[in-house]
Amino acid sequence: NAGVTQTPKFQVLKTGQSMTLQCAQDMNHNSMYWYRQDPGMGLRLIYYSASEGTTDKGEVPNGYNVSRLNKREFSLRLESAAPSQTSVYFCASTFWGEGYTFGSGTRLTVV
Amino acid sequence: KNEVEQSPQNLTAQEGEFITINCSYSVGISALHWLQQHPGGGIVSLFMLSSGKKKHGRLIATINIQEKHSSLHITASHPRDSAVYICAVNSGGSNYKLTFGKGTLLTVNP
Numbered sequence: 001n002a003g004v005t006q007t008p009k010f011q012v013l014k015t016g017q018s019m020t021l022q023c024a025q026d027m028n029h030n031s032m033y034w035y036r037q038d039p040g041m042g043l044r045l046i047y048y049s050a051s052e053g054t055t056d057k058g059e060v061p062n063g064y065n066v067s068r069l070n071k072r073e074f075s076l077r078l079e080s081a082a083p084s085q086t087s088v089y090f091c092a093s094t095f096w097g098e099g100y101t102f103g104s105g106t107r108l109t110v111v
Numbered sequence: 112k113n114e115v116e117q118s119p120q121n122l123t124a125q126e127g128e129f130i131t132i133n134c135s136y137s138v139g140i141s142a143l144h145w146l147q148q149h150p151g152g153g154i155v156s157l158f159m160l161s162s163g164k165k166k167h168g169r170l171i172a173t174i175n176i177q178e179k180h181s182s183l184h185i186t187a188s189h190p191r192d193s194a195v196y197i198c199a200v201n202s203g204g205s206n207y208k209l210t211f212g213k214g215t216l217l218t219v220n221p
Contacts (some may be wrong), residue, residue: 031207042213050207090154094207100144102154
């Protein structure tokens with residue numbers, strides 16, 4: 001099925017470990033986003049890529065890096081995980097600001 | 112920065128009731144989105160609006176650009192409508208970023 005695929009769905013990390021969250025879309029969307037969702041805070045933008053070859057910081061970029069590998073793929077890396085990064089992470093994509101498609105989320109726990 | 116406020120934060124209804132969820136924003140926008148998230152689930156886009164009204168099944172979304180306000184209505188509510196409903200806005204520009212409200216938790220009891 002067409003859509004946004006995120007992996008993994010669940011992950012437990014120890015403080016200081018690193019990991020990469022993968023996101024791929026097959027809808028030829030130009031823009032891709034990484035959000036985190038925390039109770040009482042709503043969805044907050046970590047990083048985005050308005051088009052292939054560009055990336056920019058969002059509201060809460062500290063502790064994260066991203067790579068727009070090609071038009072389909074946009075990965076989020078945690079270099080040294082901290083308990084404050086325990087959250088649910090969503091990848092999303094859109095074509096020129098039209099309807100957004102979200103991935104199913106990655107539930108990350110840092111202990 | 113656009114501020115997006117939703118009301119109510121929590122809403123409990125009986126099956127069959129008419130539901131209204133409100134969203135207001137502070138700065139002019141290019142589009143407003145209504146999203147649905149079931150508990151522990153992913154996020155689904157319901158509507159994108161830049162003016163007027165849209166209808167899909169039992170769901171109706173309206174927007175008043177002058178008043179910076181949108182409403183999501185659910186007619187003949189059903190327990191499967193129980194979810195968090197999230198309002199989000201595009202404030203324009205070429206990055207198409209969304210600013211989100213904190214969501215409205217709807218519980219529909221049988």
